[in-house]
Amino acid sequence: MDPHVTPPSAAPGNGPEPTPEDRPARLAVGVVGAGRVGTALGAALSRAGHRVIAVTAVSERSRSHVAERLPGADVATPPEVVAAADLVLLTVPDDELPELASGLVSAGVPVTGKLVLHTSGRYGTAVLDPLTRAGALPLALHPVMTFTGRPDDVNRLAGISFGVTSPEPLRPVAEALVVEMGGEPVWITEEMRPLYHAALAGGANHLVTLVVESMNLLRTAGVAEPGRMLGPLLGAALDNGLRLGIDGLTGPVARGDAGTVSDHVGELAKVSPESRRAYIALARLTADRALAAGMLKPEDAERLLEALAD
Numbered sequence: 674m675d676p677h678v679t680p681p682s683a684a685p686g687n688g689p690e691p692t693p694e695d696r697p698a699r700l701a702v703g704v705v706g707a708g709r710v711g712t713a714l715g716a717a718l719s720r721a722g723h724r725v726i727a728v729t730a731v732s733e734r735s736r737s738h739v740a741e742r743l744p745g746a747d748v749a750t751p752p753e754v755v756a757a758a759d760l761v762l763l764t765v766p767d768d769e770l771p772e773l774a775s776g777l778v779s780a781g782v783p784v785t786g787k788l789v790l791h792t793s794g795r796y797g798t799a800v801l802d803p804l805t806r807a808g809a810l811p812l813a814l815h816p817v818m819t820f821t822g823r824p825d826d827v828n829r830l831a832g833i834s835f836g837v838t839s840p841e842p843l844r845p846v847a848e849a850l851v852v853e854m855g856g857e858p859v860w861i862t863e864e865m866r867p868l869y870h871a872a873l874a875g876g877a878n879h880l881v882t883l884v885v886e887s888m889n890l891l892r893t894a895g896v897a898e899p900g901r902m903l904g905p906l907l908g909a910a911l912d913n914g915l916r917l918g919i920d921g922l923t924g925p926v927a928r929g930d931a932g933t934v935s936d937h938v939g940e941l942a943k944v945s946p947e948s949r950r951a952y953i954a955l956a957r958l959t960a961d962r963a964l965a966a967g968m969l970k971p972e973d974a975e976r977l978l979e980a981l982a983d
Contacts, residue, residue, distance in 0.1 A: 703758030929973025
């Protein structure tokens with residue numbers, strides 16, 4: 674494939690939109706690691722007119738995902754999948770990527786001219802260097818979404834962001850593939866990839882932990898349906914944060930209410946030392962951000978930090 678040419682199936686044209694089966698230059702797609710992400714992206718590429726021809730699937734759960742989402746694909750070994758495909762998806766855990774990339778080259782698998790992409794948020798394309806030196810065309814396309822293995826995973830791709838990293842000549846191809854899968858490409862440079870992923874993981878993963886911890890504390894306080902109580906509050910807080918940034922902050926830290934914060938710390942110490950430590954760390958960060966934004970007076974910030982002292 675010429676890396677300077679956008680796949681024709683992604684290019685706009687005149688007249689009615691062709692059906693997937695009628696689109697030219699369809700790619701033969703292989704998926705190494707046909708789990709939640711691999712099968713969802715494979716199904717999205719199938720909808721765009723490409724052909725998922727081979728996958729690796731070891732566990733019963735993976736084979737079930739393949740049967741449901743990619744019924745026409747053969748189950749094969751990683752070398753067989755790569756050899757058969759024009760576009761290879763390496764949708765394996767992050768820690769397996771370096772060994773997989775070097776292992777395919779060591780096995781003598783032909784990769785010249787093949788598009789090889791991974792979906793890790795942590796890595797850019799450098800992790801694929803062994804394959805690149807062997808002639809592969811490397812892409813890093815990270816879908817910014819959680820995947821549960823449920824049937825609606827494929828529909829979740831519609832309108833989401835993909836963190837895209839690639840050599841500059843391959844950028845149009847990478848972005849076209851994202852658009853074909855229904856996503857929005859967002860360019861991330863190689864050196865910024867770890868920070869990009871840390872920001873996403875910190876926001877999404879820690880949010881779940883905070884919500885679950887809040888629900889547990891409310892149950893301890895006697896609330897029978899903590900999810901029902903928290904839903905409207907947390908929905909509004911998330912909306913405020915996304916729309917307004919730090920200006921959407923409310924609560925005792927933003928008000929400089931050191932007495933209330935001190936009471937919180939004391940109560941949490943009685944029921945959950947882990948929650949107390951997390952509360953203190955986040956309250957300190959919140960106070961720093963509020964002070965920097967001019968929402969909090971220096972003298973109020975000082976009283977808060979005294980209340981938050983270990």
